[in-house]
Amino acid sequence: MDDLVIGMAGSGGDGIVSAGESLIAAAAYEGYHALMTKSFGSQVRGGESSCRVRLSTNRVENVGGALDVAVALNWEDFLKFGAELPVSGNTVVIYEAKTGVAPEAIPLVGVAPTEVFAVPIGDMAKQAAGSDKAKNTVVLGLIAGWFGIAREAILRGLRKKFIKKGEELVAANQRAFEMGEQFAREHPLKQPRMMKRPDEKAGKKLLTDGNDMCAAASIFAGCEFFGGYPITPSTEIMQFYTREVWKYGGAVLQAEDEIAGIGAALGASIAGKKAMTATSGPGLSLKTEIMGLASIAELPLVIVDVQRGGPSTGLPTKPEQSDLFAAAFSAHGDVLRPVLAPTSVADTFDVTVESFNIAEQYQTPVLLLSDQEIAQRKETVDPIDTSRFKIVDRRKPTATELSDYHRFRNTEDGVSPISHPGMPGGNYQGAGIEHNERGNPTASGRVHQAMSEKRFRKLAPLKRRTDLFKVEGNPDAALALVAWGSIAGVCREAFLRAKGDGLDVKLLVPWLLYPIAEEVYRDFFASVKAGFVVELAYQPQLYRILRMFVDVPAGIQPFNRSGANPIQPREVVAQLRNASLSLQQPAMPPSSEV
Amino acid sequence: MTTTPPILPTYQAKDFKSDLKPIWCPGCGDFGVVQGIYRALASVGRAPHDIAFISGIGCSSRIPGYTTAYGFNSVHGRALPIAQGIKLANPDLLVLVAGGDGDGFSIGGGHVPHAIRRTLDITYIVMDNQIYGLTKGQLSPTSKRGLKTVTSEYGSLEAPVNPLLYVLAYGANFVAQGTPADMAGLADVIEQAIRYPGFSFVNVQSPCVTFGMEGQQVKAHRATMKTLASINHDPANRLAAMDLAQQYGQSLHTGVFYKNPDPPPTLDGQVRERQRQLAEKAIPRERILDMFVQK
Ligand SMILES: Cc1ncc(C[n+]2csc(CCOP(=O)(O)OP(=O)(O)O)c2C)c(N)n1
Ligand code: SF4
Numbered sequence: 075m076d077d078l079v080i081g082m083a084g085s086g087g088d089g090i091v092s093a094g095e096s097l098i099a100a101a102a103y104e105g106y107h108a109l110m111t112k113s114f115g116s117q118v119r120g121g122e123s124s125c126r127v128r129l130s131t132n133r134v135e136n137v138g139g140a141l142d143v144a145v146a147l148n149w150e151d152f153l154k155f156g157a158e159l160p161v162s163g164n165t166v167v168i169y170e171a172k173t174g175v176a177p178e179a180i181p182l183v184g185v186a187p188t189e190v191f192a193v194p195i196g197d198m199a200k201q202a203a204g205s206d207k208a209k210n211t212v213v214l215g216l217i218a219g220w221f222g223i224a225r226e227a228i229l230r231g232l233r234k235k236f237i238k239k240g241e242e243l244v245a246a247n248q249r250a251f252e253m254g255e256q257f258a259r260e261h262p263l264k265q266p267r268m269m270k271r272p273d274e275k276a277g278k279k280l281l282t283d284g285n286d287m288c289a290a291a292s293i294f295a296g297c298e299f300f301g302g303y304p305i306t307p308s309t310e311i312m313q314f315y316t317r318e319v320w321k322y323g324g325a326v327l328q329a330e331d332e333i334a335g336i337g338a339a340l341g342a343s344i345a346g347k348k349a350m351t352a353t354s355g356p357g358l359s360l361k362t363e364i365m366g367l368a369s370i371a372e373l374p375l376v377i378v379d380v381q382r383g384g385p386s387t388g389l390p391t392k393p394e395q396s397d398l399f400a401a402a403f404s405a406h407g408d409v410l411r412p413v414l415a416p417t418s419v420a421d422t423f424d425v426t427v428e429s430f431n432i433a434e435q436y437q438t439p440v441l442l443l444s445d446q447e448i449a450q451r452k453e454t455v456d457p458i459d460t461s462r463f464k465i466v467d468r469r470k471p472t473a474t475e476l477s478d479y480h481r482f483r484n485t486e487d488g489v490s491p492i493s494h495p496g497m498p499g500g501n502y503q504g505a506g507i508e509h510n511e512r513g514n515p516t517a518s519g520r521v522h523q524a525m526s527e528k529r530f531r532k533l534a535p536l537k538r539r540t541d542l543f544k545v546e547g548n549p550d551a552a553l554a555l556v557a558w559g560s561i562a563g564v565c566r567e568a569f570l571r572a573k574g575d576g577l578d579v580k581l582l583v584p585w586l587l588y589p590i591a592e593e594v595y596r597d598f599f600a601s602v603k604a605g606f607v608v609e610l611a612y613q614p615q616l617y618r619i620l621r622m623f624v625d626v627p628a629g630i631q632p633f634n635r636s637g638a639n640p641i642q643p644r645e646v647v648a649q650l651r652n653a654s655l656s657l658q659q660p661a662m663p664p665s666s667e668v
Numbered sequence: 669m670t671t672t673p674p675i676l677p678t679y680q681a682k683d684f685k686s687d688l689k690p691i692w693c694p695g696c697g698d699f700g701v702v703q704g705i706y707r708a709l710a711s712v713g714r715a716p717h718d719i720a721f722i723s724g725i726g727c728s729s730r731i732p733g734y735t736t737a738y739g740f741n742s743v744h745g746r747a748l749p750i751a752q753g754i755k756l757a758n759p760d761l762l763v764l765v766a767g768g769d770g771d772g773f774s775i776g777g778g779h780v781p782h783a784i785r786r787t788l789d790i791t792y793i794v795m796d797n798q799i800y801g802l803t804k805g806q807l808s809p810t811s812k813r814g815l816k817t818v819t820s821e822y823g824s825l826e827a828p829v830n831p832l833l834y835v836l837a838y839g840a841n842f843v844a845q846g847t848p849a850d851m852a853g854l855a856d857v858i859e860q861a862i863r864y865p866g867f868s869f870v871n872v873q874s875p876c877v878t879f880g881m882e883g884q885q886v887k888a889h890r891a892t893m894k895t896l897a898s899i900n901h902d903p904a905n906r907l908a909a910m911d912l913a914q915q916y917g918q919s920l921h922t923g924v925f926y927k928n929p930d931p932p933p934t935l936d937g938q939v940r941e942r943q944r945q946l947a948e949k950a951i952p953r954e955r956i957l958d959m960f961v962q963k
Contacts, residue, residue, distance in 0.1 A: 102962040175713050280960035290956045299757050301749075320942045327757040330782040335750035337742075344740055345720070345761070349753070391961020423957070430851035455959075460954045495720040495738035495754065495761050503688075503733045505741040506725070514688060515733065515741075 076131040076270045078221055079138040081159040082213065083124035084147030086117075093210035094125035096235070097217065098281065100227035100231035101127075102454045105276030107134045110452040113158050114391060115151075122151035124159060131222060131270050135309040135418055135563030137451070139642035141165045142267070143221070145213055147195065148173055149181050157639060160434060161185050161521070166263065168216060170195045189263055202253045211247045215254020222268040225255075246400055253303045278454040284422045284448035287455070288378060290312035291426035292350055296465055297376070298324030299349040301338030303331055303357060307446040308380035311352040313555050336364045336377065341372045346494030350428055352378035355397055363408040364535060365439050367506045369409045369529065371489065372482065374433035374440075376426075381445040383637040393446040394637025395559050396496075398615035401441045402588040410533050412436075413588040415443040415541070417562035419453035424463075425585050428542065430452055431466040436532050437492055442639050443587065445610075447560040466494050484524060488532030526668035535556075545598060547580030549571065553654055554598070554605035554630065556582045558616055561641060565608050568646035575647070577654050579605070585614065590623040604629035604653040610648060612636045629653070681711055683705035686736050692727060697874030697886065700848020701795055702734050704872075705764070707855035709735075712762070712862050716878060719762045722751040724776060726768035727802045728795035728874065737764070745776030748783045748792065755788045759936035762862065763790040769810040770800050773829045777809070781838040789934045791861045791868045794831060797876035799885060805879035812917060815881065826932050832913035835869045836906065841928035842868035843909065845921060848875075849889035853922050862925060866931045873920060889920055896923035903927045 080097070092111050101108040106127045108270075115121030117463040128138045140162035146152035146169040161167065161182050169180065171192040180190060193216065199208040211232065218225045230249060236243040282290075289311045302317040304307075315326040322348070324559065329335035335351045342349035353361060358379045381397045383389025401413045413434055416425035426442060433440040471479060471491035476499035483490045490511075493500020502513040508522050509515055516522070536542075536640045547569065557565035562583040569581040582598045584591075607617040607630060614632030633649055635641070684706045709719065711881050715739065719737035723729035725744035732739025742750050751765040772780060772794045783792065806819040809829040816823050835843055842864040846854035852870065852940040861868035875885045882888070901908060901923070909926035951958055 075883075101961055124701075256684070278962055280957055281962050282960040286960070290959070292954050294953050296953070299753065301753055320811045320946040322953070323943050323947065325939050325943075327752065327756060329749060330778060333746060334752075334779055335784065337746045337749030338753030338756065340742075340754075341722070341750040342757035343753075344750070345754045345757035347757040349757070363743055364746065371740075455960070458957055460957065493738075496758060498720055501717050501736055501738050503739040503741065505733075505739075506743050507741060515730075528813075 075221070077128070077138070078130070078142050078223070078269055079126065079128045080145070080217065081124065081141040081661050082145035083128045083152040083155055083159060084121055085151055087209035088147045089207065090147065091123050091125045093213050095368040096129045096214055096231050097127050097224070098452050098454070099231050100224040101129045102279045102281040103227040103230070103583035105272035105279060106130065106224070106225045106454065107132060107279070108454045109134045109137060109139050112450070114156060115154060121153050124151070124155045124157070124516060129139060129269065131272050135566050136560070137640065137641065139644050143168065143217065144216065146170065147209065149175060153181060160185060166267070167191065167219065168193055168213070172196055174572040183297035183298060185413060189265070189656060191261060193257060198253045198257065199250050202249040208247055208250035211250040213252040216258050217260025218251070219255035220263055220267070225424065230524060273312040277457070280457060281452060282419060282455065283310070283450055283452050284311035284416065284419045284444055285380070285450065286314055287419050287422040288426045288442070288444065289318070291423040292430065293318060293322060294460060295348065295427045295430035296467070297348040297350050298322060299331050299339060299347050299432060300326040301342070301349070302351045302353060302624065305354045305357050307382055308352045308354045308378060310449070322569050323643035333364065336361040340364055340368055340373060340375055343375050344494065346496070348374065351628070352376065352380065354380050354382050354390070355384040355388065355400070358397060358400055359404070363406070365411065366405050366407060366409060368398040368439040369506070370506055371413060371504045372437040372492070372529065373504070374437055376429045376433050376440050376442055378442045378444060380449040387550050389638050391446065392638035394611055395445060395561065396611040396615065396637065397443060398587060401443050402619060410530050410589055411441060412437055412533065412586065413441045413443055414585050415559045415587050416448055416585070417559060417583055419448060419451065420455040421585070422448060423458055423468060427430065427463050428585065431464070432536065434466045434468045436489060436536070437468060438533065443559065445559050462613050463495070471500060481510045481513045482509060482525065484511055484528050488528045507529065531653035533589065536586065537589055537593065539586060540590070540594060542584065543591065543594050544585070545580065546584040548578055549580065550601045551578045551580040552601060552603040552657055553577060553579040553650060554582065554602045555579065555618070555646065555650070556605070556607040556630070557609070558584055558587060561608050561610050564641050564643050565646055567643040568650065571643060572647050572650045575651070577650055579650055586620070588661055590619060592623050595624040597622060599624065599627050599630070602630060604625050604657050606631055606633040606646070606649055606653070608641060609634040610637050610639070610641060672852060672888040676713070677715065679710045681710045684709045684716060684735050684737065688733050688735055689733050691730065693878045695874070695877040696727065697797065697848045697872070698728050698731060698795055700851060700854065701793065701872050701874050702731055704846065704848070704851060704854035704858050705731070705735065705950070707858035708862055711859050714762045718760070719764065720751070720754045721764045721766070722747045722754065723765070724767035724771035725802065726771050726800070727876070728766060728768040729771060731766050745771050745774070746779070747771065748776060748779040751790055752786065752788055753784060755790050755936055756939060759789070761939060764793065764862070765790060766793040766795065768801065768831060769794055769796040769798065769831065770808045773831055773834070774793065780835065784835060784838040784840045786935045787841070787866045787932055788936050789865055791870070793858065793870045793872060795872050795874040796831060797874050797880050798828070799876050799879045801876045812881070828917060830916045831871050832916050833910060836910050836913055840869050841866050841931055842927070843925045844869070844923060845871045845873065845925065847873040847886070847893060847922055848891045849886045849893060849919065852924060853895060857922070857924060860927070864927065864931070865932050893920045893922050896921050896925065904929045
């Protein structure tokens with residue numbers, strides 16, 4: 075096998091998530107591609123928890139579909155995760171024997187897995203380690219034993235994890251692990267499923283989640299200030315800043331609310347520093363007024379919105395792609411604000427650096443639209459060559475410009491030289507009020523028109539940034555997929571599978587969501603007769619925005635549903651297959667009865 | 669060998685006055701406030717380009733534009749957070765914040781206690797006219813109970829906020845009040861506030877000639893004001909200051925209510941210290957992803 079999807083669930087104390095973390099850390103060390111998501115019940119602590127780990131010898135970009143391996147430490151908890159842990163007839167089911175459920179009677183509706191193992195996980199843990207706390211280590215042993223993955227790396231990781239608490243604990247966990255392995259040896263699968271080893275040359279991978287990647291990328295991009303207010307699932311970005319930013323001469327402010335958070339970040343930008351804030355839906359609403367201020371005052375600022383289910387508190391721990399309208403349009407007045415979205419932990423680096431570059435280049439707020447899945451999933455990432463990235467800094471005034479300084483000079487490209495307090499000769503009045511080129515307030519309609527035109531014109535080159543769009547497949551294909559954010563990873567796999575099945579299909583993944591680059595879509599849609607814009611939201615928001623700006627072919631339809639209902643690659647493939655069949659049918663002769 | 673001391677530039681009040689003509693109504697108290705600020709800045713002696721002057725929205729919030737400092741006339745109620753970001757990003761700047769009573773104690777009221785507890789070295793001047801000037805005469809949070817305005821046809825039913833008592837209770841270390849009826853006194857408290865190392869608050873009774881109450885005009889101030897020095901108030905005594913602050917709205921006391929003689933360390937100073945301590949732990953920016961390598 076070259077791809078393995080493992081799903082595990084248990085109660086808070088069972089350490090299921092920690093087992094997943096050990097597994098993915100070992101996988102990264104060995105050079106596998108891997109990805110892990112966690113999911114918790116609504117209790118703050120101690121409720122049910124689950125995780126999915128996908129390992130592969132190829133690039134993985136989504137959590138995958140049905141599980142290859144399901145681990146249930148108890149059935150009640152496992153079943154609570156429903157669609158997040160789908161079991162098929164092919165799934166190897168491992169569960170705690172103490173649940174008393176017979177292998178024929180496992181409570182999974184509509185599927186009859188052929189490989190089902192009741193394992194006395196708790197008893198084995200007690201026997202090996204003297205405590206059922208080692209249950210998760212037994213599970214690791216079972217998985218390593220049956221699927222042949224990362225034995226040495228897991229043991230290494232366990233040692234690293236427990237050595238602080240003494241050699242005895244390390245040895246106990248090693249015994250628990252080996253007991254799991256031994257059980258697997260003594261109860262072989264009917265159909266062995268040993269994982270292929272990763273390519274020798276693969277080398278070690280980075281391992282992190284989207285929030286930490288975003289924070290690290292922002293510091294790489296030169297950000298020196300973060301202002302924000304805690305909100306799931308974005309808080310880890312601020313937490314990263316509280317650990318790291320001081321080292322780079324910067325500062326972080328946990329503000330009294332989201333408004334103050336973005337206000338302080340804007341202040342840092344006024345002072346000449348690159349700055350950011352991060353939030354999720356409800357906080358984005360609060361930040362809207364100051365985002366408008368940043369637009370008219372032409373100040374660089376990066377606002378991260380890690381989308382979750384909404385509106386209001388909605389589903390705060392689940393992914394959804396329902397803030398695109400808000401990101402693009404929530405503003406008072408005539409505003410054009412760039413919106414970018416990463417599609418994975420890996421490209422969160424690129425997209426974050428781009429967001430800062432665009433903010434600096436065009437002196438504008440930029441909205442970086444991540445989502446709960448990318449932000450909080452752990453993913454292996456191939457080492458990134460940071461020398462490939464150019465860092466853009468805002469355009470400083472020259473000495474000549476300072477001798478007769480116009481902060482908002484209406485230059486040919488619309489970008490004006492920007493000074494900051496402390497710079498002699500650059501003194502100006504910044505404001506939310508409309509202003510002339512010197513920054514002085516005005517109520518003139520003529521000046522307002524000219525300045526609006528300037529603020530829009532400076533962003534026009536963005537639409538020509540074809541590098542902010544990833545297009546794959548036959549350029550002349552009649553069948554197409556468009557997807558953004560975490561769903562892009564699902565669609566990329568669907569695209570590869572459909573191609574493998576012989577379908578002639580192409581894929582468009584935008585990093586730049588707004589402004590809509592009409593020409594990019596026009597070119598892409600030129601050959602297209604049918605296909606889908608795939609989105610995880612009740613309203614297909616990108617699809618609708620595209621229809622505002624582009625002649626979307628009638629055969630392009632939305633394929634979407636509410637957040638927390640994962641879309642699986644196979645569903646997208648099925649959609650493509652149907653669409654392809656309908657394309658092959660001869661066109662119906664026109665009906666005479668109209 | 670002898671070295672000649674560098675010649676520091678000296679400033680006069682006019683160096684801080686911009687060419688922009690104020691749009692305030694003739695006689696508005698805010699003219700006095702900006703004069704007081706020019707004078708205070710001249711004595712403090714920092715270059716205009718080293719000053720960041722942030723305001724919210726209101727008649728009063730137009731004030732940065734009438735100075736030669738780097739100004740920012742932001743949005744209603746949010747001057748304090750923006751100013752704090754500026755100060756944290758560049759602690760070398762002299763940071764001034766100003767706005768109206770509505771700006772500071774209504775829409776922006778939630779930011780005041782936090783600005784105070786953070787003890788950044790910034791100065792906050794509220795131009796308190798007990799009315800909404802810019803939006804033409806609505807009730808303000810400092811309006812007297814019973815006041816009839818366009819939004820209180822039959823008289824306000826609400827008790828006003830007491831800005832002085834609020835900020836003292838929030839733990840402000842420098843609290844003063846002034847009025848344009850006493851320009852020397854006003855310039856003096858603003859200067860003391862700027863020089864105070866930490867968050868300083870100056871409430872200026874700045875009359876609105878167009879919508880304000882008759883008893884709240886400069887003439888009335890001149891007749892009724894009492895300097896705190898004249899009643900031998902000890903500005904190091906916080907409880908005495910709170911006692912006097914209770915008379916807000918009844919008697920007009922001017923001068924320094926409270927000045928903590930032992931100012932706590934400023935946030936900006938501590939941030940600098942932390943940056944210094946941790947600087948050597950930085951992974952070079954271009955290698956920051958090394959922290960994610962599985963070891
Ligand atoms: C978010 C928002 N709400 C309301 C307003 C309208 N507004 C502008 S200034 C103001 C109140 C002005 O009163 P104050 O702050 O006391 O200042 P003054 O004009 O009296 O100096 C109001 C309500 C606004 N600009 N922004
Ligand atoms: S309306 Fe009142 S506060 Fe506003 S400028 Fe006129 S006098 Fe001053």
